[in-house]
Amino acid sequence: MSVDLEQLLEPSVRAMGCALLGIEYRPHVHGGLLRLYIDKPGGVLVDDCERVSHQVSGLLDVEDVIPGQYTLEVSSPGLDRPLFKLDQYAGHVGAQLRITTVMPIDGRRKFRGELKRVIDSLIVIDVDGVEVEISFAAISKARLVPEFDTDRKTGGRGK
Secondary structure, three states: OOOOHHHHHHHHHHHOOOEEEEEEEEOOOOOEEEEEEEEOOOOOOHHHHHHHHHHHHHHHHHHOOOOOOEEEEEEOOOOOOEOOOHHHHHOOOOOEEEEEEEEEEOOEEEEEEEEEEEEOOEEEEEEOOEEEEEEHHHEEEEEEOOOOOOOHHHOOOOO
16 A cells, blocks of 8 residues: 555544544455544544544545455444554553564563553563563554453442
């Protein structure tokens, strides 16, 4: 794809009152999947996803930037929010992350741990008491790990 989808779609998504968090595209011979993650203050409703999907679908049809058939999916980030951009990490210091790297680091590609800090383009996570530094460029996928309150006194519903 020669067109930067984010540059193409972000203004339309923003004009609809939402932020475009990131885009996943998975090409496939029988039809790919284009997934947009959107967010807005107060959270995303199904109606927001439908409106953005309709608007973006029309724009993609006109621009014809994705060859062949594909399915467009517009989604809220959910509890296991994906992180696409370096600046998204800073807002989640202290949270648990799952990170997959492009190439192995010390023999492994999958990490789970607490985000300790972000230094320039370096993500530092605590994995079982050991701080691991991962270059943002080395990350292929990162998501927050949802944390649920399982306090027996409240029946798992929080305080």
